[in-house]
Amino acid sequence: MLRLDDLTKVYKVGAFGGKTLTAVGGVSFDVAPGEVVSLIGESGSGKTTIGKMILGLIPITSGTITFDGVPVKPGKAYYRNVQGVFQDPFSSYNPVFKADRVFRMIREEYFPSARDWDERIETALSAVRLNPGQVLNKFPHQLSGGQLQRLLIARALLLDIKLLVADEITSMLDASTRIDVLNLLADLKARGLGVLYITHDLSLGNYLAERTVVLRHGSVVEMGLTEKVFGDPLHPYTRQLLSAVPRLRSSWEEAAPVETCLYHDSGTTGRLLEVEEGHQVACAHLATCPVTTG
Numbered sequence: 001m002l003r004l005d006d007l008t009k010v011y012k013v014g015a016f017g018g019k020t021l022t023a024v025g026g027v028s029f030d031v032a033p034g035e036v037v038s039l040i041g042e043s044g045s046g047k048t049t050i051g052k053m054i055l056g057l058i059p060i061t062s063g064t065i066t067f068d069g070v071p072v073k074p075g076k077a078y079y080r081n082v083q084g085v086f087q088d089p090f091s092s093y094n095p096v097f098k099a100d101r102v103f104r105m106i107r108e109e110y111f112p113s114a115r116d117w118d119e120r121i122e123t124a125l126s127a128v129r130l131n132p133g134q135v136l137n138k139f140p141h142q143l144s145g146g147q148l149q150r151l152l153i154a155r156a157l158l159l160d161i162k163l164l165v166a167d168e169i170t171s172m173l174d175a176s177t178r179i180d181v182l183n184l185l186a187d188l189k190a191r192g193l194g195v196l197y198i199t200h201d202l203s204l205g206n207y208l209a210e211r212t213v214v215l216r217h218g219s220v221v222e223m224g225l226t227e228k229v230f231g232d233p234l235h236p237y238t239r240q241l242l243s244a245v246p247r248l249r250s251s252w253e254e255a256a257p258v259e260t261c262l263y264h265d266s267g268t269t270g271r272l273l274e275v276e277e278g279h280q281v282a283c284a285h286l287a288t289c290p291v292t293t294g
């Protein structure tokens with residue numbers, strides 16, 4: 001369904017844009033229908049930049065994104081299939097207007113003459129387990145973060161989308177609402193929705209995703225079936241991420257120092273090495289690796 005090939009994003013930075021920063025470098029992975037792929041990595045690793053490129057919110061520097069085999073062209077037809085929901089539900093609403101105004105744009109753009117509009121809204125709201133009486137005709141401040149986030153997912157569902165880019169959508173929610181939204185995503189996945197679940201929280205990625213992509217400094221360091229990446233992490237960075245989770249008191253470096261890379265001297269060519277079926281790992285020393293820098 002969605003495929004990223006050698007996707008790269010270079011930002012212009014510095015006072016006059018004279019310097020460059022490679023936020024995403026040569027990233028390739030795919031998301032199939034009904035599959036949740038989690039994209040994990042620490043802050044600044046390039047996760048949101050990838051989400052924005054998929055959603056056509058920023059231009060790609062190089063590489064390609066295809067949807068159902070066709071290069072992505074942001075526009076009405078694409079957004080009918082692919083939508084995004086972001087971290088802060090409050091910022092997606094204008095506090096002056098009622099929250100259900102977010103549905104109006106979808107109606108004007110895609111269903112101007114729909115006679116069954118109210119029914120469609122009810123179906124979308126019930127899919128996200130919202131009671132119309134509790135959320136329609138309310139201002140954003142009268143709704144909880146979880147309700148606002150669900151409204152945004154319902155808005156995406158009105159289009160009967162195939163792929164949802166969910167960027168840190170639970171990070172501003174309390175623990176019980178977070179589980180509710182995760183279970184909702186699991187339901188939607190069971191109905192065939194593909195989800196790119198962007199998070200820096202490993203436990204959430206583990207909970208939901210069939211496959212996991214670990215990003216570091218804009219490059220994929222490990223990816224594969226979630227049970228393999230979490231159960232048998234091979235890249236030192238993945239191990240560092242995983243071992244840091246339960247040890248809140250230890251510093252990041254203490255958690256698990258980056259060690260010698262098993263693949264550094266392997267002599268195998270290619271950026272990611274397939275170590276077993278569905279499990280790929282990069283060299284730990286990407287910048288200097290004779291394998292990955294050719």
Ligand SMILES: Nc1ncnc2c1ncn2[C@@H]1O[C@H](COP(=O)(O)OP(=O)(O)OP(=O)(O)O)[C@@H](O)[C@H]1O
Nearest residue numbers: 011012013023042043044045046047048049050200
């Ligand atoms: N518009 C921009 N111009 C210049 N640099 C940017 C821009 N947007 C992001 N960056 C930089 O690109 C890198 C990746 O940022 P990005 O927001 O994609 O990371 P992230 O993994 O999503 O982080 P977080 O988890 O904190 O949201 C960072 O170094 C960031 O400072």
